[in-house]
Amino acid sequence: MRISSCTxxxxxxxxxxxxxxxxxxxxxxxxxxxxxxGDTYSFIVNAIFNGAKHMATDYLLxxxxxxxxxxxxxxxxxEAYQKxxxxxxxxxxxSAKFPSGFLKGxxxxxxxxxxxxxxxxxxxxxVGKNCFVFFETLAKNKPWVxxxxxxxxxxxxxxxxxxxxxxxxxxxxxxxxxxLPYVGYCQTKDSxxxxxxxxxIIILTSFSILGAILFIGTSYDILLHILxxxxxxxxxxxENGKDIEERSKLHRSILSFSLLANTADLFKTDTxxxxxxxxxxxRFLSACFIISIHRMILDPQPLSNSFSxxxxxxxxxxxxxxxxxxxxxxxxxxxxxxISYKYSSSMRGKLKLFYYFIHRYIRLTPPLxxxxxxxxxxxxxxxxxxxxxFIQRAKQRCLDNAIYTLTYIxxxxxxxxxxxxxxxxxxxxxxxxxxxxxxxxxxxxxxRSIPFILLSCLAASMLSIxxxxxxxxxxxxxxxxxxxxxxxxxxxxxxxxxxxxxxIIGFSLGIILQSFNKEPYxxxxxxxxxxxxxxxxxxxxxVFGVYPFxxxxxxxxxxSDSLYKAxxxxxxxxxxxxxxxxxxxxxSELLNQILSxxxxxxxxxxxxxxxxxxxxxxxxxxxxxxxxxKYSDLLQGSLVIGDICYSxxxxxxxxxxVEAPTLKLENIFLANLRDNxxxxxxERLEMFKSNSDEKGQV
Numbered sequence: 001m002r003i004s005s006c007t008x009x010x011x012x013x014x015x016x017x018x019x020x021x022x023x024x025x026x027x028x029x030x031x032x033x034x035x036x037x038g039d040t041y042s043f044i045v046n047a048i049f050n051g052a053k054h055m056a057t058d059y060l061l062x063x064x065x066x067x068x069x070x071x072x073x074x075x076x077x078x079e080a081y082q083k084x085x086x087x088x089x090x091x092x093x094x095s096a097k098f099p100s101g102f103l104k105g106x107x108x109x110x111x112x113x114x115x116x117x118x119x120x121x122x123x124x125x126x127v128g129k130n131c132f133v134f135f136e137t138l139a140k141n142k143p144w145v146x147x148x149x150x151x152x153x154x155x156x157x158x159x160x161x162x163x164x165x166x167x168x169x170x171x172x173x174x175x176x177x178x179x180l181p182y183v184g185y186c187q188t189k190d191s192x193x194x195x196x197x198x199x200x201i202i203i204l205t206s207f208s209i210l211g212a213i214l215f216i217g218t219s220y221d222i223l224l225h226i227l228x229x230x231x232x233x234x235x236x237x238x239e240n241g242k243d244i245e246e247r248s249k250l251h252r253s254i255l256s257f258s259l260l261a262n263t264a265d266l267f268k269t270d271t272x273x274x275x276x277x278x279x280x281x282x283r284f285l286s287a288c289f290i291i292s293i294h295r296m297i298l299d300p301q302p303l304s305n306s307f308s309x310x311x312x313x314x315x316x317x318x319x320x321x322x323x324x325x326x327x328x329x330x331x332x333x334x335x336x337x338x339i340s341y342k343y344s345s346s347m348r349g350k351l352k353l354f355y356y357f358i359h360r361y362i363r364l365t366p367p368l369x370x371x372x373x374x375x376x377x378x379x380x381x382x383x384x385x386x387x388x389x390f391i392q393r394a395k396q397r398c399l400d401n402a403i404y405t406l407t408y409i410x411x412x413x414x415x416x417x418x419x420x421x422x423x424x425x426x427x428x429x430x431x432x433x434x435x436x437x438x439x440x441x442x443x444x445x446x447x448r449s450i451p452f453i454l455l456s457c458l459a460a461s462m463l464s465i466x467x468x469x470x471x472x473x474x475x476x477x478x479x480x481x482x483x484x485x486x487x488x489x490x491x492x493x494x495x496x497x498x499x500x501x502x503x504i505i506g507f508s509l510g511i512i513l514q515s516f517n518k519e520p521y522x523x524x525x526x527x528x529x530x531x532x533x534x535x536x537x538x539x540x541x542x543v544f545g546v547y548p549f550x551x552x553x554x555x556x557x558x559x560s561d562s563l564y565k566a567x568x569x570x571x572x573x574x575x576x577x578x579x580x581x582x583x584x585x586x587x588s589e590l591l592n593q594i595l596s597x598x599x600x601x602x603x604x605x606x607x608x609x610x611x612x613x614x615x616x617x618x619x620x621x622x623x624x625x626x627x628x629x630k631y632s633d634l635l636q637g638s639l640v641i642g643d644i645c646y647s648x649x650x651x652x653x654x655x656x657x658v659e660a661p662t663l664k665l666e667n668i669f670l671a672n673l674r675d676n677x678x679x680x681x682x683e684r685l686e687m688f689k690s691n692s693d694e695k696g697q698v
Contacts, residue, residue, distance in 0.1 A: 040081065042095045044133060044155045047181075048166065049078050051173030070165045073126055073158035080124075087121045091128060094119070096153040099628075105306030106628060108152040113385040113626045116156035117189040129159040130385060131166055131186040135179055152302065154385065159188050185388040192387060194380040199399075203373045214657055217257025249668055256664035262656045266605055269598045274517055276341065278583035279334055280604025281595030282576070286327040287610045291647060292640045293324035294422070295618065299639075300386045302628040309631050316547045322478045323543050326572045328425055331611075332499060333506035333573045335429050336436075337580065340510030343440045351440055355673035359666065360433050364426060364608075365406060366662045367654055371612045372402050372419060378616070384624040391623060411494040416486060422615060424494040431496040432503050439507060454508050461500040462566045468492055469562035476561040477549035492565065502573030509577045513584055520585075528587050535578035542572035603648065609659055610651035617647045 040046055052074045080088035094116035096109035111130070119128030135151040157166065163183040170181035196204075255261055270277055303309060313322055343351065375398045382391040398419035404410035408430035410418040418424065442453050468474070468491050475484065492498050523531070545568055548554060549561065583592035594600075603610075621643075629635070 039078075040092055041097060042092055042155075043098050044153050044170075045092055045095050047170055047173045048074065048155065048157065051169035051171075055169060055172055070158070070161040073124075073160045076124055076126065077158060087119055087126070090115055090119050091156045091158075094128065094130070094154075094156040096133075096155060099304075101304055102151075103307075104304070105308065105310075106304040107306065108302035108628050109154065110152075110302070110385055110626055110628070111154035111156060113154070116154075117187065117192065119156070120189075127159045127188060128156050129161065129186050129188045131155050131157060131161075131163060132184040132385070132389075133166070133170065134182045134184055162186070187385070187388055192383055196380075200377050200380065203377050206373070210657065214257050214259060217254050217661075218259045220254050221258035221260050252668050253665060256661045256668070259656055262660040265660065266602050266652070266655065270596075270601055276337070276513070276580065276584055277596030277601070278580060278592050279338075279595075281597070281600040282330060282334065282580070282604075283607035284600055284603040284610070286330045287607045287614070288644050289324040289327040290422075290611065291614050291618075291643050292321070294615065295640050295643055296321070296636070298421075298615075298618070300390055300622055301625045303631045304628045305630050314550050314552065316544060319544045319546050323546060325478075326542060326569065329499070329502040329569045329573050330576045331425065332429065332432075332502040333509070333576050333580070335433070336503035336506030336508075337510040337513075337577075338506075339433065339436050340439070340443070340507040341513055342510075344443055344511050344514045351437055351444075352673060353437060355670065356437065357434065358670070358673070360430065362662060362666050362670075364408075364430065366658050367609050367612050368420075368423065368426065369406060370654060370658050371616060372398055372405060374616050375420060376402075378619060378623075381620060382623040384622075384626055386622060386625055391619065394619075411496070415490050415494055420612075420615065422611070424489075426612075428494060428496040428499050429503075432500060436507070443511070450511065451508075454504055458501055458504045458570070461497055461504070462570060465492055465498050465566040466562045468498070469565045470558050473558055474561065474565065475549065475556045476564040477546050499569070501570040502576075505570065505573040505577050509581060512581065516585055522585070523587060528582065531578055531582070535575040538571040538578075539575035542568045542575065602652075606648070606651040606655045606659075609654040610647055613650045613654050614643065614647040617650050618643055 039049070052071055055071075077088055077091060081092055094112040096111045099106045099109040113130050116128040116130040119126075121127070131154070133153045133155055135153070155166070163186050166186075167181070167183040170183065174181055194200075270280070312318065376395055379387060379391050379395055397417050398405075400419075401410060401414050401417055402419045404413045405419045405423045405427075408427040411424040411427040411431075415424065439450070439453065443450055472487060472491060474488050474492060545564060549556070549564065579588075579591070582588040583595060586592070
């Protein structure tokens with residue numbers, strides 16, 4: 001989740017040098033690029049023509065036959081352009097020109113991708129190939145572009161030219177001017193055609209089978225609605241108990257895949273007395289903030305006004321937008337809360353560890369598996385210039401590392417190349433869930449020691465953040481270099497032990513809420529007011545305390561940076577915990593009514609699916625990016641709202657087709673593991689009753 005795109009790298013690094021020296025570098029860089037001589041109005045095409053012309057006599061030798069076709073086709077391209085032939089004019093038109101507004105931050109020109117790859121001159125056997133070219137400068141005081149990809153251009157050339165050919169040609173042409181070109185990747189129309197490998201066919205077949213099962217389940221449900229109901233005909237008075245159980249399981253299993261039944265369950269309002277209903281709204285709001293920050297930093301679409309944005313995001317009120325990562329910690333708070341709230345309510349009997357673990361795995365994995373499968377077939381949907389650098393590489397990461405994602409260890413094993421970048425949270429949460437039985441054991445046998453144990457764990461987590469940040473000199477804030485983000489993600493952002501603080505706060509809150517259930521009480525108004533003041537201070541410090549760390553000229557002190565990194569997530573967790581507490585205990589009825597409203601409950605139920613599916617939804621938009629855009633709050637807001645709306649639709653589909661059926665099947669087939677204290681006869685009677693109730697409802 002912290003992997004930054006070239007857009008983010010620009011946002012967080014430009015203007016880090018002194019303004020005078022930096023702009024001097026930009027002016028020199030601009031002058032060198034514009035001084036490229038040639039016949040066309042495209043500086044990159046001129047550079048290729050000039051380089052090819054100077055190298056032709058050297059490389060047209062017997063031992064360099066591989067270059068012949070490229071040089072010959074480039075010569076045909078130049079001659080055809082001079083004759084104003086249409087295919088050559090299109091090839092030039094599709095190539096990048098020097099972008100206007102370069103000194104305002106418009107450093108990317110993608111040309112016209114579709115125009116290029118659709119060029120096909122059958123007479124000369126030349127088709128278009130789109131290649132990306134990146135530039136660095138040899139100046140001593142390099143601009144921000146020296147850290148990652150720099151000035152990005154697109155050139156359209158004959159398909160016979162490979163990236164290494166263009167690399168050599170451009171280097172020969174531009175090196176003397178102090179420019180370092182790098183040809184990243186090239187694409188043709190044929191390379192974009194869907195390539196259905198065996199794995200793709202298996203995945204598409206699996207989705208087809210799932211669709212058929214859903215059709216059967218939904219049709220069966222409709223049929224039960226249509227047919228007259230006669231329970232005596234379907235459930236004989238004298239029948240073997242085992243037959244009743246198996247018959248009921250089959251009936252319920254088929255109905256588990258009914259879209260009608262699952263939709264009805266989704267929109268059913270939670271009226272349970274001891275349900276923490278405010279969590280529905282908090283889950284959805286957290287997912288929305290996470291979607292917004294992913295749109296901000298992972299969107300590959302270049303921005304034409306990047307310089308002004310970099311200044312803008314340093315303003316204090318932008319911290320809420322750029323610090324939206326904190327809402328992941330609200331997820332951790334809710335996760336710890338639900339575990340302790342559930343298992344501290346009834347401490348009789350032994351904790352069934354096998355069911356405890358298998359339930360969690362079944363709860364999380366099927367929707368995650370679907371998202372992995374979608375990532376693997378995502379190149380099928382891609383038809384834009386960023387297919388190779390983003391979509392194809394994302395698929396390769398999943399081919400190499402999907403097993404670590406599905407076993408929830410990808411935040412430790414090969415974390416820089418994880419399948420599904422945002423899945424680190426699921427791994428960290430699963431790891432804390434697997435360690436929670438230790439706390440539950442203390443809660444059961446040595447309850448009085450729980451406060452000390454939890455405080456010790458919280459202190460250990462904060463101390464680990466401080467030590468790691470201090471030793472590795474990790475700066476606080478969301479502005480830094482790309483290598484900083486990768487190191488911070490690996491050492492602090494993703495490991496479960498550095499993210500345990502908010503989870504422990506949530507675990508403690510669950511115990512408090514269960515105590516409230518046993519002996520309800522009401523805090524005095526002064527106490528509630530004081531609690532709100534403290535909570536608001538915690539939230540403000542967590543969100544806006546980053547302001548001084550992101551200002552230009554700020555001299556980072558490793559102690560203060562490390563202290564902020566150790567405290568700010570826990571302060572945010574404390575503030576959120578107070579909101580949950582006052583909502584549940586009835587001391588903020590209006591807020592509780594809003595967060596637990598019937599309109600937010602369905603959205604809260606699909607929040608997990610919303611979290612795991614939204615990157616795929618955003619990818620569907622990234623796949624066709626072909627030009628830069630100007631950043632504005634209004635446009636960014638409309639993109640985020642669109643992301644949320646589309647993601648909600650996909651999340652509902654994922655919930656109805658995968659998550660809900662899986663949970664129902666678990667209740668059917670793993671009921672014995674969940675509660676083995678019941679006798680077999682009680683279970684059969686319960687199954688019989690459930691079967692009759694379902695028929696009665698139909």
